[in-house]
Amino acid sequence: MIKSVAGTRDILPADIAKWKHLQSIVDSVFGNFNYKEIRTPIFEETALFARSIGEATDIVSKEMYTFLDRSGESLTLRPEMTAGVVRAFIEYSLDKKQNLNKLYYIGPMFRQERPQAGRFRQFYQFGAEALGGNDPLLDAEMITMAYDILAQLGLKKLWVKINSLGVPSSREKYKNILRQYLQPYFEKLTAESKKRFDTNILRLFDSKEETDLMIMENAPLLIEYLDDESLEHFEKVKQALLAAGVPFEVNSKLVRGLDYYTNTTFEIVSGSVGSQSALCGGGRYNGLVKELGGNDIPGVGFAAGIERILLACENEKSFALEDEKLDLFIVSIEKGLENFAYRTAIQFRRKGLSVDLDYLSRSVKAQMREANRINAKYVLLIGGEEFEKGEIVLKNMINGEQKNFAKDDLEKIFLSIR
């Protein structure tokens, strides 16, 4: 038997209601903040991700699903959405149509990571990007939207961590200071950190290895070397979060792996999902649009992982959904009425009721059992003496009441059910 690929998951019908519930909250929160949905292709030219995410990141250096198509072009399944959204933004000159574009998305992403709880190779994200504004309110808006979505899902154990990476010029100065601090300890760093020392030194703060952690414990922090403008920007983000009632903590070691971030970075972590605890992350990326060949346009965004969020919801029992109900199940009492039953079902379905009937030639008892199993609100009994008299029987499955109707009076039956 062929099985699903490691790290991919099926979302079976029993789980779909949760996904739809989350999607409806995502659509409604983004809608309330006036963000418009954008859908971009699942694969793009490999160069797009290499350039936007950065060659030195884990995503680009070891996790992308990259392949040559039949014409020899190198394509990659999207590992995240920002690159595709910014590409579309530039390609369709969205900045010419309006100064500020507030966009959101939801869909599958692909990374060849080691599968484990909360880490998949195909996983779903929702997220948002605001392109065209450098207002700190937009940074705060991203954090607020992410927080509100998680809060509306009923999640309680949430920690919002924020930091500022400043502008590239002050960051470059700081990187030299960090390099100087680390020089004497270089030989003690883990192999991975030694590599990052040259390629992506800020990411040494992400290491989980004890030896690295001890060395980084006393490292100088970027926040202490920020220029005034960046500090003011950060201050305004914090004030806006306070105004929005979003609890947060400043974590000066929160650096995130992507090269194009400027100023604000943030992460929301859950206390309910074990070691892969980041539910979402994002930040400002004022350099990205230009880097990808567009105008010098600032941007800010975030992405959130749906599987992890739903896992947190499950562990916190943060919401309960009502069992799905069917409006009507049609029970045929005897053979030969299939056409009448089918036509009746179709008529009610076309009027907007959810209706099902027996397709397996089951006994009346088995059909009633089926009606109960699928939570039918009403059962329409067709056949027997009543049918000979020109009547059919509608049974209310909640209170057991039965009522007879003329068999062609579907409008009256419809009104009783609706």
Ligand code: AMP
């Ligand atoms: P990133 O795009 O790496 O900043 O990730 C944003 C969010 O996506 C994370 O906080 C996770 O919730 C989720 N995520 C990232 N990678 C994976 C993965 N391999 N499996 C499941 N969720 C993921």
